[in-house]
Amino acid sequence: MNHRNSKIACCVALCLCAALLLTSLPVQQQPPQDLPRLNRHDIDIPILLPLDPIKMAVADFKQFQEKDSASPEALTKVFNDTLWADLASSGVFNMVSKSFYPKAVPGRAEELPVPAMAAWAQPPASAEALVFGTVSTKGDRMEVSGFLFDVTGHSTQPQQLGKHYADEALPEASRVIAHRFANEIIGLLGGGVQGIGESRIYFVSNRTGNKEVWVMDYDGANQHRITRYNNLTLGPAVSADGSKLAYTSYFSGNTEIYVLSLESGRQLTFHNLGPHLNTAPYFSPDGNHIAFSASRGPDSEIYLGDSTGANPVQLTRERGVNISPSINPKDNRIAFVSSRSGNAQVYVMDSNGGNVHRVSGGGGEAVTPAWSPNGQLLAFAWTRGYAPGNYNIFVMDITRGNLVQLTYGAGANEHPSWSPDGRHLVFESNRGGRKNRQVYTMLADGTQVKALTSAGENFTPVWSVR
Amino acid sequence: MRSRYARLFATCLLGLMVAFFAAACKPKPKPKVDTTPPPVTQPQEAPAKPTARLSANPPSIERGQASTLEWSTTGATSVTIETLGNVAVSGTQQVRPTQSTTYRLTATGPGGTESATARVTVTNPQGPTTNVPPTRNPSEDDLFVQNVRTIYFDYDKYDVRDDQKAILQGNADFLRAHPNMKVVIEGHCDERGSEEYNLGLGDRRANAVKEALGALGISGDRIRTLSYGKERPVCTDENEECWQRNRRGQFQLDR
CATH class of the missing domain: 2.120.10.30 (TolB, C-terminal domain)
Known part of the structure; x- marks a missing residue:
């Protein structure tokens, strides 16, 4: 813990130093155009993108394999990659890098009791929402359970979503399930506007x-x-x-x-x-x-x-x-x-x-x-x-x-x-x-x-x- | 141990900062000033000696096949190609010579005269059959490609330019002398408009040529128009010479 704190302190100090240096540099490369720059805060038209995106952690889904079933490894990778890409590109989330996540990653809802949520809400993760779940294979079928939790501690009902999907154990099916689950999450947290995963x-x-x-x-x-x-x-x-x-x-x-x-x-x-x-x-x-x-x-x-x-x-x-x-x-x-x-x-x-x-x-x-x-x-x-x-x-x-x-x-x-x-x-x-x-x-x-x-x-x- | 770790970390972060600075200080491309379209080819003020280039592709054909002459000049006010007559200062033209022919281009301008040549070698087709379509007299095709010429346009314009009117008159004269010929006028554009807008512009150019031929007495019943927009360029360079060659109303025999 002490070790980590010294790293963060070091990081913060250097960033502050960098910020000071940057602001004191002469501004030579001012863009000549009179139009607004690409800063969401400066765009004076309703573009449906939140000014303060939700800080979202998406844990890799855990994989399970029943006896004599297809390997879930490739399916889980496709699922995790697709879910992450959908949420990251949605425009409504600020994705928390996986390197900041706590070591203990839940797979099932009961694996995230209230005390465990704090580890996600605190620095360095500082997440507001957490997505996690499981991918399992049963014979030639696959099943996905996905959860969305509010980890801020402000909500009396932290679980916002719990979804279950089943399909053939194929990478394409895994992709489609990931798109659908991402759409649910974006629909819930993105002002009621559905995601575009299946567009x-x-x-x-x-x-x-x-x-x-x-x-x-x-x-x-x-x-x-x-x-x-x-x-x-x-x-x-x-x-x-x-x-x-x-x-x-x-x-x-x-x-x-x-x-x-x-x-x-x-x-x-x-x-x-x-x-x-x-x-x-x-x-x-x-x-x-x-x-x-x-x-x-x-x-x-x-x-x-x-x-x-x-x-x-x-x-x-x-x-x-x-x-x-x-x-x-x-x-x-x-x-x-x-x-x-x-x-x-x-x-x-x-x-x-x-x-x-x-x-x-x-x-x-x-x-x-x-x-x-x-x-x-x-x-x-x-x-x-x-x-x-x-x-x-x-x-x-x-x-x-x-x-x-x-x-x-x-x-x-x-x-x-x-x-x-x-x-x-x-x-x-x-x-x-x-x-x-x-x-x-x-x-x-x-x-x-x-x-x-x-x-x-x-x-x-x-x-x-x- | 702890301080070594922190030093390592600091070094990495410094590296990142340098990269960040480099990215932040990289000059952004300045938007260019809105320029008006380049003017059409005009006689040069200073009388430089003209230059001329002429090529045939392919240089060797079997009898009945076509070769494409492609030429460009600078500093010329008048350009002729032997057997084709007056032509635009740059352009392309299909030819179907029945025997080997040397085409000579002469470019004349205030600075003098320059010429260039290209030879098309004609070989006899192998075997007793020929590639000439049996239903059409090949000499009519020859006459068409030798006499009917492409009309060129200004950027984002569809009216027939003054310098193109003599060429259009020549085309009308030829079509009047061959009343059975039907033609397709293809409208083409340079690469700079949107795909869809260029379809409309190419259509309007083809229709402008059709209308101008109508005013010269050629019945619209003999003319079909077709717009290719920017889909069929004759060249793909990024300069006014190439763009001019693409902004065209091109004639084909309608079969």
Whole structure:
């Protein structure tokens, strides 16, 4: 104990010293931009990320093996890794490093009596919440018991969650159980907003030599191909309930929209309108309509039709390019891109085409708008302050007009799409090399940027609830 | 023992601090100033001698196959390629010569004249069969690729530039003289817009070329348009010369 205390004292002293040195250094590298820096406290828009995240300890789950059962070792590792990654990337927890944990780690609820909790609440762990449990194999089945405890001592009922899961003893099943348990924890402690452990991301990849639509888990796992046209396929869109996929393909020789049922795998009817260009499909929140862009004359215009493309209503009547509609999930207003002012800018209009106003003012070009799930925020890619083509992701609080820049000049960053919980964004970036476009995710405050893809080049991601 | 441990620990922490300082002091990339799109190729003020480059890929073809001529020049106001006539200051063009041919490019500017050559060797196909599609007269293809030329556009613009109007007139003249030919106009963009916006821009460019041909008397019934956005670039360099080559309305025979 004495030994540890001297280490901590030493550490604290050195940190204080470092802090003093840092603050006394001349500030030479002040970023020149006038926009808010990436500090959650400074972001003046409602991004659903807590300012004071809960300090969360997640003990490795203990493994048990019944006689003549599969080894639980690999399953437990997959489970522990997935659970940790889900909670760490959720944006609502401040993860306590495992090196600070007490030696005695519980597996079952009865192994954490009130006195034992104090060891987790005290330094060095200083945790507020603790997750622990067991993974056991019984024959070719696996069982998981997971617990969430409030270890602060403030609660009369420390156990917040106790969950039991059973499935086949397969790594994939272990991953899914970990995602589900993480979702429960995040749902409980994250203001009632469910986690995204089981959400997926649709995107375009050229890794087979042709651009096709692919899908992956939200964390980049399980990447597999959806379309097999061996042609050119672009711009996926997915319905709000995750049951339908739309995209643009050149398969017929023209640029046409296709709609696919993700439940049956069957192609659904879609009546294309323009003789040549039909693209940028976007499902209405109820899934009964599709907004898209088509050119019947020289200009591309935005239409809103039934989900089969029938009964299209023309919403824009402007020269040039009118494209990339995104429908607000709460009030059905449509954000879109138009060249009407001379170059690409983002506009918002009512669902009948009225009440148009420009969102991106003040230089540069703005493209690929995307509404947040709560309808309050609009993310888009903008070259404001940068050379043509060098987009960064911006988010605007649409009612107040407040703006935050989430990426800063690392290549082109474009095509944002929100996670179902509104706390994350997926986007396309070539920050790893100009000819190396990949799909990345980040928290809605611009932190925790992660590459999800690396095979071939990967483009235009959209986040789906499932 | 205890003090040795603390010293070791302090050394590690100092190392971490140094790394932290290094990271904190690393210069952040300054955002570039918002620049207007680079201007279109203009005659140079100072009369430097033009430069010219011409290549054929592949340099050797079987009769009936195509080779692609690719050229670039600097300091030129007028560029011609023998048998193709006037061409853009840089570009690509498919050719299907029926016999071995040396293509000579002449670049003329205020600073003088420069030329470059590229030879396409034509070999006879092996065996009695040919690769020429039997349904179409190959000479019509030859005439098309030799006479119909690509139209180039400014950044994020779709109106046909003044310097492209003579080329468009040439295309219209050729199509008028061959009333049975149908064409596809492909609209293309450089890499700098979003994928979707470029699909719209490429479509608008193709439609602008179709409209301009209509004004020159070519019926819209003979013309199909197709936008490839930024999906089919002819080059992938990061400079205005390459971007200009990609911002184009390209003609294909419609089969």
